[in-house]
Amino acid sequence: MLLRFRVANVRSLRDVQELSFVVPEGSKEEQAAARKTLLSDGRRLPVHTVLGVFGANASGKSNVIAALKNMRHAVLRSYADWTSYDGIPRDEFALDPKAASESSLYEADFVLGDGVRWTYGFELGERRVEAEWLFAYPKGRRQVWFDRDATRDKEYDFPGDRLRDRTRLARTTRSDALLLTRAANDGHEQLTPIFDWFKNNLWDVTPETExxxxxxxxxxxxxxxxxxxxxxxxxxxxxxxxxxxxxxxxxxxxxxxxxxxxxxxxxxxxxxxxxxxxxxxxxxxxxxxxLLALDTGAVLLIDELDASLHSRFAAEVVRLFQAPWVNPKGAQLVFTGHDPSLLRTPGGGRLLEPGQLWLTEKDERGVTELFSVADWEPTDEEDLMASYLAGTFGAVPRVSEGQIGRRLLRTNDMVRMEAEGV
Structure with a gap:
C-alpha cells in the first residue's frame, strides 16, 4: 500500500508537497473508516484506500497525478530511455528561471506484501541523477540500504553492507540512470521487488482519453x-x-x-x-x-473522475475501493474531480472523510499548494460539501456571481469603441 508521496519542482508543484494516505493520529472517526495495515514490526497502521484531490480549474490537481505517473515512468524507463546527451525529462516548474538549475524531487513511502515499509526517492538534475536513496523499516527503525549523492567524491554509500552486488551496481549505473532501474534490469534479487511495486502500481486512467x-x-x-x-x-x-x-x-x-x-x-x-x-x-x-486494480491490490490514478461519468457513477467507484468486502487486497484510488457532490452521500453523510479530501490552490507565483481538509480540523458534524462550496477551506474559483458576464460585456464595449474610433 502507498503511504505517502512527496514531490517538488515538478510542473506547478514548485515547493515540496506531500500527499498522505496515513490517517492523522487522534482521528477516531477516520481510523474507523480506514484500512488497518499490519506492519512487519507488529503495528497496525490506519491507511485510507481513497484520496480525492479537488480545486479550482488550473490549480494543479492534474499535476499531482502527473507527478505520480512521472515517478513510475522514471523507475521503469530511466535505464533504457534517459541519456545525458538528450538530458533527463523533468517537467520542472516553468515560471521561475531558477527552477531549471534546481533538482526535481520524488519520494514514495509504501508497504510491501510482507509488511515491511520502504521509502524510495530520488532527485533529478538536468543531465544526471543528483541523489537516490532506499530505506527499509523491518522492525520500525530505519535501515539505509543505499544513499547516493552525485556531489560526493564517493557517490554511493551502502551502510551495513545489506545490498549484494553493490560494487558492481555502483560501477555500472550511469550518472543519468537510477540504480534501482539498473538493478532490476539485471534481475537483482533484493531490489527487484521494489521495482516491481512501481511496475504494478500507479496505473493512470484519464476517462476522456485512451x-x-x-x-x-x-x-x-x-x-x-x-x-x-x-x-x-x-x-x-x-x-x-x-x-x-x-x-x-x-x-x-x-x-x-x-x-x-x-x-x-x-x-x-x-x-x-x-x-x-x-x-x-x-x-x-x-x-x-x-477490476484489475481490485484483483491485484494496485494503486489506481484517475484524473477527472467526474469528467465523463455521472456523479453517481463516480461515487460508486469510490465505494468500490472503500468497501473491504469488495476490496480485500487493499487496492487504492487517487482521483481528481470537480463535482462537490462527491463529498456527500445521498443521505447527507460523508463519502470522504477530511483526511481523504485534498485540495490544490495556486498562489500569485503560480505555485500549487496541496493540503488536506483535515488540517482545518472540521467538526464531525460539519458538512464538508457545504463548507467547500462556501470557500471555508479555500481552493475554489475566485469568481463572483456575474463577473464573467460583466467582463465580457466590458471587453465587447472596448472593441466597439476602438472600431468606431472613440
Whole structure:
C-alpha cells in the first residue's frame, strides 16, 4: 500500500508537497473508516484506500497525478530511455528561471506484501541523477540500504553492507540512470521487488482519453474470464443504464466486438456499440482497470473522475475501493474531480472523510499548494460539501456571481469603441 508521496519542482508543484494516505493520529472517526495495515514490526497502521484531490480549474490537481505517473515512468524507463546527451525529462516548474538549475524531487513511502515499509526517492538534475536513496523499516527503525549523492567524491554509500552486488551496481549505473532501474534490469534479487511495486502500481486512467484502448481491454477480459464477465455485468446493471447483459465476440480484425443488451418494456435488444452514449462507454471502459486494480491490490490514478461519468457513477467507484468486502487486497484510488457532490452521500453523510479530501490552490507565483481538509480540523458534524462550496477551506474559483458576464460585456464595449474610433 502507498503511504505517502512527496514531490517538488515538478510542473506547478514548485515547493515540496506531500500527499498522505496515513490517517492523522487522534482521528477516531477516520481510523474507523480506514484500512488497518499490519506492519512487519507488529503495528497496525490506519491507511485510507481513497484520496480525492479537488480545486479550482488550473490549480494543479492534474499535476499531482502527473507527478505520480512521472515517478513510475522514471523507475521503469530511466535505464533504457534517459541519456545525458538528450538530458533527463523533468517537467520542472516553468515560471521561475531558477527552477531549471534546481533538482526535481520524488519520494514514495509504501508497504510491501510482507509488511515491511520502504521509502524510495530520488532527485533529478538536468543531465544526471543528483541523489537516490532506499530505506527499509523491518522492525520500525530505519535501515539505509543505499544513499547516493552525485556531489560526493564517493557517490554511493551502502551502510551495513545489506545490498549484494553493490560494487558492481555502483560501477555500472550511469550518472543519468537510477540504480534501482539498473538493478532490476539485471534481475537483482533484493531490489527487484521494489521495482516491481512501481511496475504494478500507479496505473493512470484519464476517462476522456485512451478510452478506446480501455474499451478493448475490458472486452478482451470479457472473452478470457467468466468471472470477469459476471462482475462486469453486475457493474453495468447496478449503474442503472437499462443494461441486462453483454455480448462480445472476436472479430476478424482482432478487435473484440461488443454489444450491450438493453431491456425495455420486457424486451431485450442488443445495441451496436457506436450507438451507446458517451457515459455508458466511459463506464464500460473504466470497468477493466477497476477490476484489475481490485484483483491485484494496485494503486489506481484517475484524473477527472467526474469528467465523463455521472456523479453517481463516480461515487460508486469510490465505494468500490472503500468497501473491504469488495476490496480485500487493499487496492487504492487517487482521483481528481470537480463535482462537490462527491463529498456527500445521498443521505447527507460523508463519502470522504477530511483526511481523504485534498485540495490544490495556486498562489500569485503560480505555485500549487496541496493540503488536506483535515488540517482545518472540521467538526464531525460539519458538512464538508457545504463548507467547500462556501470557500471555508479555500481552493475554489475566485469568481463572483456575474463577473464573467460583466467582463465580457466590458471587453465587447472596448472593441466597439476602438472600431468606431472613440
Amino acid at each position: 478510452r478506446t484502448q480501455r474499451e478493448a481491454y475490458t472486452a478482451i477480459q470479457l472473452l478470457k474470464s467468466e468471472d470477469f464477465r459476471r462482475r462486469a455485468e453486475e457493474l453495468l446493471q447496478v449503474a442503472d443504464l437499462g443494461i441486462c447483459g453483454v455480448e462480445v465476440e472476436q472479430s476478424s480484425s482482432g478487435r473484440p466486438l461488443v454489444r450491450l443488451i438493453h431491456s425495455s418494456g420486457g424486451e431485450q435488444m442488443a445495441m451496436e456499440w457506436g450507438a451507446e452514449s458517451w457515459g455508458t462507454r466511459s463506464w464500460f471502459a473504466l470497468i477493466g482497470p477497476l
